Amino acid sequence: MEYNFKVFSGSSNRSLAQKIVEKIGIELGQLELKRFSDGEIWVKYGENIRGSDIFIIQPTCPPSDNLMELLIMVDAAKRASANSITAVIPYFGYARQDRKDQPRVSITAKLVANLITVAGADRVMTMDLHAHQIQGFFDIPFDHLYGSSVFMNIISELSDNIAIVSPDVGGIKMARSYAKRLHANLVVIDKRRPKQNFTEVVNIIGDVDGKDVLLVDDLVDTAGTFVGAIDALKAKGAKRVFGAVTHPILSGPAIERINNSCLEKLFVSDSIPLPEDKKSEKITVVTASDLFAEAIIRTNKNESISSLFDVDKG
Numbered sequence: 001m002e003y004n005f006k007v008f009s010g011s012s013n014r015s016l017a018q019k020i021v022e023k024i025g026i027e028l029g030q031l032e033l034k035r036f037s038d039g040e041i042w043v044k045y046g047e048n049i050r051g052s053d054i055f056i057i058q059p060t061c062p063p064s065d066n067l068m069e070l071l072i073m074v075d076a077a078k079r080a081s082a083n084s085i086t087a088v089i090p091y092f093g094y095a096r097q098d099r100k101d102q103p104r105v106s107i108t109a110k111l112v113a114n115l116i117t118v119a120g121a122d123r124v125m126t127m128d129l130h131a132h133q134i135q136g137f138f139d140i141p142f143d144h145l146y147g148s149s150v151f152m153n154i155i156s157e158l159s160d161n162i163a164i165v166s167p168d169v170g171g172i173k174m175a176r177s178y179a180k181r182l183h184a185n186l187v188v189i190d191k192r193r194p195k196q197n198f199t200e201v202v203n204i205i206g207d208v209d210g211k212d213v214l215l216v217d218d219l220v221d222t223a224g225t226f227v228g229a230i231d232a233l234k235a236k237g238a239k240r241v242f243g244a245v246t247h248p249i250l251s252g253p254a255i256e257r258i259n260n261s262c263l264e265k266l267f268v269s270d271s272i273p274l275p276e277d278k279k280s281e282k283i284t285v286v287t288a289s290d291l292f293a294e295a296i297i298r299t300n301k302n303e304s305i306s307s308l309f310d311v312d313k314g
Contacts, residue, residue: 011033031045084123087124098110126144
C-alpha cells in the first residue's frame with residue numbers, strides 16, 4: 001500500500017524509527033544531520049517535502065541536544081514548505097517539571113511545549129506522559145498514546161494471581177488501565193518525596209500478601225524509588241515482583257540497584273534506546289513500533305485513534 005506521507009528520524013532513536021517505517025511499509029526519509037566542531041546542529045532534508053505531510057520521530061531523552069535537534073528539524077521542514085508537520089516524541093523530556101512546586105523555578109514542560117509549537121509543529125504525538133495535564137500546555141492537536149497495550153500480551157501470561165501496583169497517587173489512572181484489562185486488584189503506594197530523586201514509602205493501600213505483583217510506572221530514572229517500592233511490597237508479603245515501565249531512563253546507579261534487587265523482571269519499551277552498559281538479564285525490551293505505526297497511519301488518514309489511547313472510563 002502506498003501512503004502520501006513521509007517519515008523522518010532524528011539521531012536519538014533511529015532504531016525505533018526504522019522499526020516503525022518497516023511496520024508501515026515505507027522507507028525512512030532522507031535527512032542530513034551534522035554537528036559542527038562547536039557542537040551546533042545542522043539539518044537538511046535530502047528530498048523534496050514541499051506540500052508533504054511529514055512525521056518527525058525524535059524522543060527528547062537526555063542529552064538536551066536531542067530536544068534541540070527536534071526543534072531544528074521542525075523549523076527546517078516548515079521552511080521547506082511541508083504541508084503538515086507532526087512531531088512524534090515517544091518520550092517527552094522535561095515533563096517532570098510540570099508545575100511551580102517551589103519559588104523561583106521553571107515550568108519546563110510548558111517551556112518545551114512553547115518551543116515545539118513556535119518551531120512550527122502542527123501536531124504532537126507521544127506516549128505515557130509523566131503528567132496528563134501537559135497536553136493542556138499545547139495549543140495544537142496532541143495525541144497521547146498509552147503504553148499499556150505495548151506490554152499487555154507479555155504481562156497477561158505472568159501470573160493468574162496478580163495485583164497491579166501504582167507507585168503513587170498520580171499513577172492510579174495508568175495502573176487502573178492495567179488492572180481493568182487483567183481483571184486484577186489495584187494497589188497504591190503512599191509515598192512522600194523529601195528531596196529530588198529520593199522518595200520514602202509511607203504506606204501500601206491494598207492487599208499484596210501472597211500475590212504476584214506488577215509495579216507499573218511511566219519512567220524509571222535512578223531506580224531508587226522503584227527499588228524502594230519493591231522492598232516495601234516484599235515486606236508486605238508479595239511473592240514475586242515484576243515491573244512494567246514505559247521509559248527506561250536508567251541514570252546513575254539504576255542498573256546496579258535493579259540487579260541487586262529482588263525484582264523478577266522489568267519490562268520496558270524502546271521509546272528510549274538502551275545502550276549496552278544499561279542492559280541487564282532482568283530487563284526485557286518490548287517494541288512500541290506497532291503502536292506508533294498504527295497511530296501515524298490513522299492520523300494521516302484522518303481516522304480516529306481513540307482506541308489506541310486505552311482510556312479507562314471507569
